[in-house]
Amino acid sequence: MTDSEFKLPSISVQTLRRLPLYLEHLKSLDHEKTKIISSPAIARALHLNEVQVRKDLAAIKSGGRPRTGYLLEKLVGDLETYLGYGNINEAVLVGAGHLGRALLSYKEFDSYGLKIVVGFDVDDAVIGTEVAGKKVLHIGKLESLCRRMHINIGILAVPAPSAQLVCNMMVKAGIRAIWNFAPVKLDVPEHILVQNENMASSLAVLSKHLKKRISK
Amino acid sequence: MTDSEFKLPSISVQTLRRLPLYLEHLKSLDHEKTKIISSPAIARALHLNEVQVRKDLAAIKSGGRPRTGYLLEKLVGDLETYLGYGNINEAVLVGAGHLGRALLSYKEFDSYGLKIVVGFDVDDAVIGTEVAGKKVLHIGKLESLCRRMHINIGILAVPAPSAQLVCNMMVKAGIRAIWNFAPVKLDVPEHILVQNENMASSLAVLSKHLKKRISK
């Protein structure tokens, strides 16, 4: 934790999660008309505090000019560089159910620098099929393929009861980051990152909001 | 804000998002063998602080007994009641692309109390088709259908550039909570809740983690 961090002193996860929003917004602007963008302008568009925007952008060191703002092209470039868009990360996906197949087909990942190279499952009905040009293989081949192709990212789209089991297989296969769509807390070694995409949690917030208004 | 809240004094979004995790874990236990569960046991399983678990559970007022813990069955019931599982919330979905169709087909939502009744799109190629028994209609019919069926939840699974436009249509149709899968910050009136399921943000965290290790 306390070693070898020269250029990126402290970047919080919260900030990191906002960076793609900035990027998305900046890219949606007309680059012919807008050459320079200010932090208050970004803050207004995204409903954030202007100070927070500056703080976030300061973290990736794309110096702005007082009175004008930031150079749009440069800022977009810096964000893309920082977020690693461009350098594609290859990933494997386990669980070729509805959700898994949707993720395999989701073209937008390309622009975020993610490429799912292959899917895995245990169900003979889907093994051997192709989804969006990607093969679905038997899970037994997970480890050898990941080792051979040096895959770092595993996407977990299996039912909750199987999640930990598959997670263990991924870790054993050399995966270093797991994107978990199952509503369970995964048990992993220290050096593995788990990013949870917990739909049940989001739904809880949604339905609570509705119930609150109803109970009034 | 400051009126008529007797039973649920203050529940943070963070706590609310953890509740489904507790529920999922508790339901995965063997109810024949385990009748009582303690907060330290839950904390260990989910890698949380035991005090935090007690605080979260205190929010839904399911009193535990010193030295033993909480009654498992009662706790599960209270969680389900609180989260509104059982009472079905009906929702509409806009955007019948890969992600949208996956969400239409995602059976697990049933157990979370969410029922997607119909999908909408603008593409003639998908309009009129059925996905998992749910019709896909032209977006022009969104408002009349939502009003007629008193739908409160809208699921947004369209490309980023169309997201705000569709969002406005949902608000106009009487939707009160929007589950947003597009990587944009939506502009909505005060009383509308937007829950962002931002995959780009999650990916940023993932790839940053990997890059950090590479740069070492």
Place this chain on the structure above:
DNA sequence: CCCTATTCGATATACTGTTATCGATAATTC
């Protein structure tokens, strides 16, 4: 029947993240 150990529940402290404040800088205007 009392003592010990474990857990609940409440209070207090620490921490992280957001918002506000202030000086410095650079364009624009007169």
Place this chain on the structure above:
DNA sequence: GAATTATCGATAACAGTATATCGAATAGGG
């Protein structure tokens, strides 16, 4: 060219959340 104004960048106050500490309560063992 000087004054004005909008913005950056840093520091400070604030809020909300997570963690630690402590007393009270109860089951089990001696």
